[in-house]
Amino acid sequence: MTRVFSGIKPSGSVHLGNYLGALRNWAAMQDGADTVYCVVDLHALTVPQDPAELRASTLSLAQMLIAIGIDPERSTLFIQSHVSEHTECAWLMECTASFGELRRMTQFKDKSEKAKFVSGGLFTYPALQASDIILYDTDQVPVGEDQRQHIELTRDLAERFNNRYGQTFVVPEAVVPAAGARVMDLQNPENKMSKSEDSPQGSVSLLDDPAAIEKKFKRAVTDSDNEVHYDPATKPGVSNLLSILGAATGQSPTEAATGIERYGDLKVATAQAVIELLRPVQARYHELAADPAETSRLLAVGADKARTIARATLDRAHQNLGLLAP
Numbered sequence: 001m002t003r004v005f006s007g008i009k010p011s012g013s014v015h016l017g018n019y020l021g022a023l024r025n026w027a028a029m030q031d032g033a034d035t036v037y038c039v040v041d042l043h044a045l046t047v048p049q050d051p052a053e054l055r056a057s058t059l060s061l062a063q064m065l066i067a068i069g070i071d072p073e074r075s076t077l078f079i080q081s082h083v084s085e086h087t088e089c090a091w092l093m094e095c096t097a098s099f100g101e102l103r104r105m106t107q108f109k110d111k112s113e114k115a116k117f118v119s120g121g122l123f124t125y126p127a128l129q130a131s132d133i134i135l136y137d138t139d140q141v142p143v144g145e146d147q148r149q150h151i152e153l154t155r156d157l158a159e160r161f162n163n164r165y166g167q168t169f170v171v172p173e174a175v176v177p178a179a180g181a182r183v184m185d186l187q188n189p190e191n192k193m194s195k196s197e198d199s200p201q202g203s204v205s206l207l208d209d210p211a212a213i214e215k216k217f218k219r220a221v222t223d224s225d226n227e228v229h230y231d232p233a234t235k236p237g238v239s240n241l242l243s244i245l246g247a248a249t250g251q252s253p254t255e256a257a258t259g260i261e262r263y264g265d266l267k268v269a270t271a272q273a274v275i276e277l278l279r280p281v282q283a284r285y286h287e288l289a290a291d292p293a294e295t296s297r298l299l300a301v302g303a304d305k306a307r308t309i310a311r312a313t314l315d316r317a318h319q320n321l322g323l324l325a326p
């Protein structure tokens, strides 16, 4: 059976880009594959975190994953720091990656240019991400467009390790959705949608209420030529709205434009589609949020299942590397 793995960081609120680019696919892939999903709390530590906030957002994100349809009975759902094999394997991947390879990662370049304090972890982050993936003999990794380069690196590292030490890791491939793979910021449509703290009006949180969603779409940046058609190069704002509307209603962006003449109508239609898409997710989330003990129980079961798979892979890697068995 195909093994699927993916992860999401518990920093800031989960947004529409996460949902359309990745999470929706996570839920869909549960049919017909063996799916393993992880809240990657250790990846959030590349920048200093408030401990209480980190703890709360990790639990809340796990609840959101269940709310969007990740079924802990069908999928292995767990928290990265609960399975210490991830950090153990990260060292093996750091020793497999070259300095130049890590330096070329665009996410590292972008983030390190902006940050005042650049941690060592920000630099080695993709080695931990590679470990997350290869520990589960992963065939497919559902992600948004921005993660493609990290998955390519994971492939290179797995192949290099296999060439040096014999067949050890499965070489995974990225699965990027046809629609919604790169949702842009509503205020700066040249930038991808990111955490709401960075762009409060440009990012739609999965927990925004209908009034907030409507307001954000009404204020979305468009352009001045008043023509509703899809052309990301010259009309980034309008094209982003069409992509979101299409992704939310199961159409291509061009199909989504059919019958819409005015920007105001496009904004209202997109807001309505997103509100309807999120309505059941939000209802389910609020139910789950009322019972944190049950979520913790489910996550402990998930960590046990994950550890069994990860340990076997890591033992195989140790053996092939020539580490002396204890």
Ligand code: TYM
Residues within 6 Å of the ligand: 005, 006, 007, 008, 009, 010, 017, 018, 019, 020, 021, 022, 023, 040, 043, 128, 129, 132, 133, 141, 142, 143, 144, 145, 146, 147, 150, 180, 181, 182, 183, 184, 192, 193, 194
């Ligand atoms: P993260 O937490 O930033 O994002 C989680 C997922 O959401 C996708 N995404 C988007 N898709 C479309 N439009 C956007 N504007 C948008 N913003 C985010 C991301 O592509 C991602 O799929 N490094 C990863 C987390 C990670 C991981 C892994 C992923 C750690 N280990 C192993 C896959 C496999 C990250 O920071 O994603």
